[in-house]
Amino acid sequence: MIPNLAVVAELVRRGNRVTYVTGESMADVVRAAGATVIGYDSIYHKADLRRLEDDPLGLISLFLDESRVMLESVGEEKADVVVYDISVLHAGRILARKWGRPAVQLIPVFASNEHFSYLSSIYGDGGAGGALPGWVDDMLARTATLARDHGVDVPPADLWWQVQDFSLVNLPRSFQFAGETFDERFAFVGPCLGERALGERSFLSDWTPPGDGRPIALLTFGTVASSRPDLFRTCVRAFGELPWHTVVTVPEAVDLGPLPSNVEVRRWVSHMSVLRHADVAVTHGGMGTAMEALYWGRPTVIVPATAIDGPPARRVAELGLGRVVDPAELTPERLVADVLAVVSDDRVRQATAAMAQEIREAGGTARAADELERYAA
Structure with a gap:
């Protein structure tokens, strides 16, 4: 959340209406940034993250469960654009398709495209492509079920792997692996610090x-x-x-x-x-x-x-x-x-x-x- 709170505040300052889906533990922080909060009972907030740090299946399963609860909390009000953090890409991509709206993903880590895979760089072959771990098949099946539950009929691989139409990346391009291979679908805006840089009106x-x-x-x-x-x-x-x-x-x-x-x-x-x-x-x-x-x-x-x-x-x-x-x-x-x-x-x-x-x-x-x-x- 921290990398995009300053962006929320800036969008609100410009007169945009921002609705933010977040767990109750961070609701006050989001409201302070000027957004309207849709709260939900976060599974992630209750999880034993220490146990999951080196468990890719458990961690990604947790993100999928979090996406499910987030989707259940959102009503029928449709935004003009769905903006989502890549950790809960299932929620963002399914909701955008359910509403028929454009979507933007926020990437506070390394971005992925046809030439570099962040997931593979962590758990696979260093990011250059190739075979993915066997547990991916189970995650794809669960993703397909979640999409169908919300009336979205799309191959789960598209929800996971397809390069999205537009992404904001919180890195400068030269820090990105294979940065020269990323096209206009990616805007490398660097860290979004805003008032955090000044230490003002901050929960820190x-x-x-x-x-x-x-x-x-x-x-x-x-x-x-x-x-x-x-x-x-x-x-x-x-x-x-x-x-x-x-x-x-x-x-x-x-x-x-x-x-x-x-x-x-x-x-x-x-x-x-x-x-x-x-x-x-x-x-x-x-x-x-x-x-x-x-x-x-x-x-x-x-x-x-x-x-x-x-x-x-x-x-x-x-x-x-x-x-x-x-x-x-x-x-x-x-x-x-x-x-x-x-x-x-x-x-x-x-x-x-x-x-x-x-x-x-x-x-x-x-x-x-x-x-x-x-x-x-």
Whole structure:
């Protein structure tokens, strides 16, 4: 949700009417952005995500179930355009066909086309195509059943694999694998930050540096910290050995134990406000944090904790934007060495600065709203 909240606010500011289907846990945040909320009882919100991080069948099955509940919550009111996040593509694509309306998918991760498959890059052959896992057949059958339940008769493979008429991608084109092969059906608008960049009117609190002149690091593993607390604690110990100030964002459930005096733990804080001042970000490879770090031209050190983290880690390494540490080889000493290496490497500094410039030129929130309005018209 976070990558598109700023777009919602911008669309509303321009006089558009936005209705947002979301679980009740995020309803107030969506209302604050100016949208009308259609709430539903989210299955995803109740799921044990730690158990599903390396289980593609379980995770995609969860997304399919979430799509089913979302579709059940939507009444007969028809929008001009159906806009959907790719994680719930079943709901978005079925609803668009049911209503006979154009659709736009929002892609906060790597996009897929005839030349690159994001799903294969995680669980298959690295993204170049070829055979998909056997569990895909079961998911296709369930997708067909869901479509028929809503009066949509279309091959389930079309709902899943067919390149859509239009997509907004929250990456700059050069960060996308095989970016040169994507045509006008994809608008690479980069991260849509809006008010998050300013830390204003946000459910994430702002942050200001201590002002003591020490280098600053952001350490975040998102919800992965709950399932891999060992990796997270190792990273915390590493920064305890550096004369830096480290901001650690961590879920409520994670107990880090006694902390070094130079480590500040925050539960809900704007990463943008930290990264504005930071020298480096250490993360599991979440695309949102990676894009926010690159927006400010900050290098990253990635410790990929799950299969989903693999593609962003590979891309950061390929483009010289940071370093990747194999979790099996992670020690405080190894992490310290890699952090010091990336912040002192002129080539990394040049690469991250160039990517920051491309992110700004991609257009972000304003361009995303422009593209949506153009497509609707």
